Amino acid sequence: MHSIPTMSAASSTDSPGAPAFSPLYLQIKGLILQSLQQGEWKPGAAIPSEMELAARFRVSQGTVRKAVDELAAENLVLRRQGKGTFVATHAEQQVQYRFLKLLPDTGDARVEGPAQRRVLECRRVRASADVARALALRSADAVIQARRILSFAGVPTILEDIWLPGQAFKGLTAEQLANYQGPTYAMFELDFGVRMVRAEEKIRAVLPDREQAQWLQISPATPLLSVERIAYTYNDIPMELRRGLYRTDSRHYRNALS
Amino acid sequence: MHSIPTMSAASSTDSPGAPAFSPLYLQIKGLILQSLQQGEWKPGAAIPSEMELAARFRVSQGTVRKAVDELAAENLVLRRQGKGTFVATHAEQQVQYRFLKLLPDTGDARVEGPAQRRVLECRRVRASADVARALALRSADAVIQARRILSFAGVPTILEDIWLPGQAFKGLTAEQLANYQGPTYAMFELDFGVRMVRAEEKIRAVLPDREQAQWLQISPATPLLSVERIAYTYNDIPMELRRGLYRTDSRHYRNALS
DNA sequence: AAGTGGTCTAGACCACAAC
DNA sequence: TTGTGGTCTAGACCACTTG
Numbered sequence: 001m002h003s004i005p006t007m008s009a010a011s012s013t014d015s016p017g018a019p020a021f022s023p024l025y026l027q028i029k030g031l032i033l034q035s036l037q038q039g040e041w042k043p044g045a046a047i048p049s050e051m052e053l054a055a056r057f058r059v060s061q062g063t064v065r066k067a068v069d070e071l072a073a074e075n076l077v078l079r080r081q082g083k084g085t086f087v088a089t090h091a092e093q094q095v096q097y098r099f100l101k102l103l104p105d106t107g108d109a110r111v112e113g114p115a116q117r118r119v120l121e122c123r124r125v126r127a128s129a130d131v132a133r134a135l136a137l138r139s140a141d142a143v144i145q146a147r148r149i150l151s152f153a154g155v156p157t158i159l160e161d162i163w164l165p166g167q168a169f170k171g172l173t174a175e176q177l178a179n180y181q182g183p184t185y186a187m188f189e190l191d192f193g194v195r196m197v198r199a200e201e202k203i204r205a206v207l208p209d210r211e212q213a214q215w216l217q218i219s220p221a222t223p224l225l226s227v228e229r230i231a232y233t234y235n236d237i238p239m240e241l242r243r244g245l246y247r248t249d250s251r252h253y254r255n256a257l258s
Numbered sequence: 259m260h261s262i263p264t265m266s267a268a269s270s271t272d273s274p275g276a277p278a279f280s281p282l283y284l285q286i287k288g289l290i291l292q293s294l295q296q297g298e299w300k301p302g303a304a305i306p307s308e309m310e311l312a313a314r315f316r317v318s319q320g321t322v323r324k325a326v327d328e329l330a331a332e333n334l335v336l337r338r339q340g341k342g343t344f345v346a347t348h349a350e351q352q353v354q355y356r357f358l359k360l361l362p363d364t365g366d367a368r369v370e371g372p373a374q375r376r377v378l379e380c381r382r383v384r385a386s387a388d389v390a391r392a393l394a395l396r397s398a399d400a401v402i403q404a405r406r407i408l409s410f411a412g413v414p415t416i417l418e419d420i421w422l423p424g425q426a427f428k429g430l431t432a433e434q435l436a437n438y439q440g441p442t443y444a445m446f447e448l449d450f451g452v453r454m455v456r457a458e459e460k461i462r463a464v465l466p467d468r469e470q471a472q473w474l475q476i477s478p479a480t481p482l483l484s485v486e487r488i489a490y491t492y493n494d495i496p497m498e499l500r501r502g503l504y505r506t507d508s509r510h511y512r513n514a515l516s
Numbered sequence: 517a518a519g520t521g522g523t524c525t526a527g528a529c530c531a532c533a534a535c
Numbered sequence: 536t537t538g539t540g541g542t543c544t545a546g547a548c549c550a551c552t553t554g
Contacts, residue, residue: 021550023523049539060525065540073331075516081540082532099515199515204506205463205481223463223481229515248462255513257357257487258333258456279531281542307520318544323521339521340551 028057029067037234043089043189091186102246103254115150122146122174131163134241142166159215160244199231286315287325295492301347301447349444360504361512373408380404380432389421392499400424417473418502457489
């Protein structure tokens with residue numbers, strides 16, 4: 001009955017090998033997603049109301065609703081009753097540091113406040129083979145490499161190396177990394193238009209080498225969490241590789257399984 | 259307009275301090291949840307169709323649908339188009355070992371197959387203070403304590419201690435733990451009617467003591483992941499405490515952030 | 517063919533926020 | 536008062552499974 005002019009609703013009567021049936025709301029979701037990644041609406045800004053989107057796509061409000069529901073479930077947009085639907089951002093007070101799961105054993109992370117940052121290094125280099133693979137670049141493509149220490153209450157707790165595609169993050173400086181108030185990912189949104197929407201982490205237990213131990217002011221016999229993270233923008237495009245060493249003597253990595 | 263005889267839909271005109279407005283579909287969800295925890299439908303069995311539930315609760319099918327949608331999103335039930343909606347179970351082939359996140363660095367966990375289990379101990383003891391707190395018991399209440407080793411391809415990889423409330427798991431034996439084919443949580447469902455629906459983990463890096471190192475056939479200088487898990491049944495009732503030591507020399511703990 | 521979940525619609529009304 | 540998202544309904548039709 002309804003179908004969007006620029007795309008057909010595949011049906012089960014299609015020829016064999018045709019793409020699987022795609023309901024209207026998923027097509028709508030895809031179109032909204034496209035607008036999001038093309039920056040039609042900036043992080044923090046409101047997207048059109050459900051009625052407006054329904055008119056734009058020539059579908060009922062209920063269908064738009066289901067599409068937006070899924071985007072909200074994936075944390076790509078944020079619904080606020082009475083106000084509208086907004087492009088999610090790492091700058092929000094509520095969900096700040098969504099990706100940092102290292103919590104103090106006792107006490108409240110919100111009371112403690114954000115970490116102090118000390119940037120040790122930030123330079124443009126050629127991607128090594130494994131960095132290139134993680135970021136879906138060619139070997140020897142330009143990347144920005146940064147190293148920093150995060151401290152809580154003066155205690156150096158996280159030592160991390162960050163690799164970013166040189167193209168998208170051209171001009172990133174150590175000062176930017178050090179001085180921006182708020183999550184680093186919020187700065188990425190503001191200054192480079194890159195929004196991280198999800199990430200994957202691989203966690204191991206390791207011992208630090210001498211240099212790492214010095215930075216973290218611990219003995220080389222102190223076991224640490226090694227956390228390798230790949231963060232993705234829209235469309236599963238990898239945009240950051242992070243390798244962190246976490247002290248867990250008075251903090252722990254928290255995870256919820258469901 | 260509609261309201262379930264046995265419960266009123268609170269409205270904003272209630273007296274101050276009254277419970278917040280609760281939409282119908284959440285009330286329905288609560289009623290279905292109640293039936294789930296009371297065992298009206300067993301794990302793996304079908305729950306009534308949406309039409310039947312709608313008739314039973316005197317609401318429209320759409321309202322039941324939204325309630326069931328949320329239960330499905332929380333992995334409490336599983337929808338299968340054309341067949342029905344089924345109580346989720348850890349025995350399903352598809353989502354087996356949902357809570358085990360230690361994956362091989364290379365290769366496919368499905369190819370590798372399940373771990374070999376060796377049960378070192380399984381006895382009834384009095385709960386220590388911290389175990390009692392984790393399981394919401396009184397100190398010195400009876401608990402079942404088990405210790406086992408999980409090996410992959412003959413390599414001892416996980417050493418874990420498990421504590422279970424003595425009341426709910428009366429009669430659990432080492433043989434049961436060792437011989438059941440499939441996830442331990444599936445055995446809990448089948449033999450004790452206890453279904454784990456979610457869990458929380460605290461992860462640290464630690465060094466093993468001499469005994470632990472021996473069991474895992476490693477040097478005491480090998481860093482390990484310490485994973486403390488509390489698993490919950492319906493209604494957030496804690497039913498298991500697990501303390502695991504994971505070797506991560508050729509495996510890693512994988513986590514998805516979103 | 518019958519029954520299940522899945523999609524889509526149109527319309528009514530409610531809760532919340534802003535003007 | 537207006538506009539937003541949130542709830543609820545009733546009905547039509549589609550896709551999938553089973554007999």
